[in-house]
Amino acid sequence: MGKLVSVVVSVYNEEKALEQFYQETRKILDLLTWEYELLFVNDGSADGSLSILKQFAAQNEKVKVLSFSRNFGHEAAMIAGLDYSRGDCIICMDADLQHPPEYIPEILRKMEEGYQIVNMVRTRNDSAGLIKRITSAGFYKVINALSDVKFENNASDFFAVDRQAAEVLRQDYRERVRFLRGFVQNIGFKKTTIEFEARARVAGESKYNLRKLFAFSMNTIMCFSNMPLRLGIYAGICSAFLGFVVMLYTLYTWIKVGTPSGYATIVVLICFMFAVLFLIVGIIGEYIAILFTELKGRPIYIVAETKNVEQTQGERSEKVQ
Ligand code: UDP
Ligand code: MG
Numbered sequence: 593m594g595k596l597v598s599v600v601v602s603v604y605n606e607e608k609a610l611e612q613f614y615q616e617t618r619k620i621l622d623l624l625t626w627e628y629e630l631l632f633v634n635d636g637s638a639d640g641s642l643s644i645l646k647q648f649a650a651q652n653e654k655v656k657v658l659s660f661s662r663n664f665g666h667e668a669a670m671i672a673g674l675d676y677s678r679g680d681c682i683i684c685m686d687a688d689l690q691h692p693p694e695y696i697p698e699i700l701r702k703m704e705e706g707y708q709i710v711n712m713v714r715t716r717n718d719s720a721g722l723i724k725r726i727t728s729a730g731f732y733k734v735i736n737a738l739s740d741v742k743f744e745n746n747a748s749d750f751f752a753v754d755r756q757a758a759e760v761l762r763q764d765y766r767e768r769v770r771f772l773r774g775f776v777q778n779i780g781f782k783k784t785t786i787e788f789e790a791r792a793r794v795a796g797e798s799k800y801n802l803r804k805l806f807a808f809s810m811n812t813i814m815c816f817s818n819m820p821l822r823l824g825i826y827a828g829i830c831s832a833f834l835g836f837v838v839m840l841y842t843l844y845t846w847i848k849v850g851t852p853s854g855y856a857t858i859v860v861l862i863c864f865m866f867a868v869l870f871l872i873v874g875i876i877g878e879y880i881a882i883l884f885t886e887l888k889g890r891p892i893y894i895v896a897e898t899k900n901v902e903q904t905q906g907e908r909s910e911k912v913q
Pocket of ligand 2: 688
């Protein structure tokens with residue numbers, strides 16, 4: 593038997609895009625020399641996505657469907673996909689055809705050459721607006737400056753891992769607050785990148801808005817960097833220095849002109865100092881929130897039903913843990 597490639601597709605309210613996605617992807621998968629399985633992860637869609645997926649699964653036994661009990665988010669869907677895939681190579685992609693399936697043969701060629709991780713890098717993103725592009729560039733600048741691991745700019749959730757790398761992700765990267773793309777880039781192994789042009793979404797609309805992206809960015813920074821925690825130390829040093837200078841100044845005026853007045857200075861300084869203090873307490877609070885979430889160890893996802901998925905698949909899934 594030839595090698596097996598698992599294509600993992602996260603689906604959330606994509607009923608308008610699924611048919612076209614399936615047709616295009618299947619055409620490409622059928623031509624491969626590799627065996628394939630096409631694993632759709634339905635992330636609690638509220639529309640007709642699940643019944644469409646079930647139809648695909650009924651027609652083609654290589655189509656497998658995992659369906660979550662509710663919406664757990666894109667990353668949870670990809671993690672479930674990794675857990676349930678059995679391929680020698682696992683490719684994660686979106687269901688909206690923004691990640692063109694035409695690149696699958698090229699990815700597999702890289703795998704055959706011996707690469708273990710293939711990161712797909714966007715060269716152009718037609719559908720993203722100006723604001724999204726600027727914030728995305730800014731985000732990568734900040735995260736690269738703050739953390740000791742390096743991130744590829746414009747990396748996408750379109751990537752492929754081999755069996756060994758997938759095993760590491762399954763076993764050791766089960767964090768609740770996480771950035772999967774970052775993990776893929778930082779577990780090492782032989783890796784390469786392929787550039788691709790992101791197409792426009794075929795149908796439906798983006799599930800990420802700026803507010804979600806902001807929350808996502810903050811989490812990522814806290815996941816990969818302890819630098820914000822050190823702000824407290826720096827703020828302490830700065831205040832001590834400021835205090836010392838003001839003390840010298842006060843002594844000087846006291847000797848020269850007598851007791852100094854300075855109501856305004858006091859009020860401004862107190863407000864300023866408290867602002868810094870509360871900010872730092874807030875940052876510590878955010879880290880504690882992450883600790884608490886990890887400690888509770890709630891499942892990353894809950895599978896409600898499956899189609900064409902064998903019993904032995906997903907041994908490492910959340911239910912068993
Ligand atoms: N998605 C998901 N769960 C979510 C949000 C999105 O599984 O909670 C899927 C969605 O169906 C799509 C992919 O993740 O296949 C990327 O989402 P989207 O296209 O909305 O993001 P964008 O491409 O705009 O960044
Ligand atoms: Mg998309």
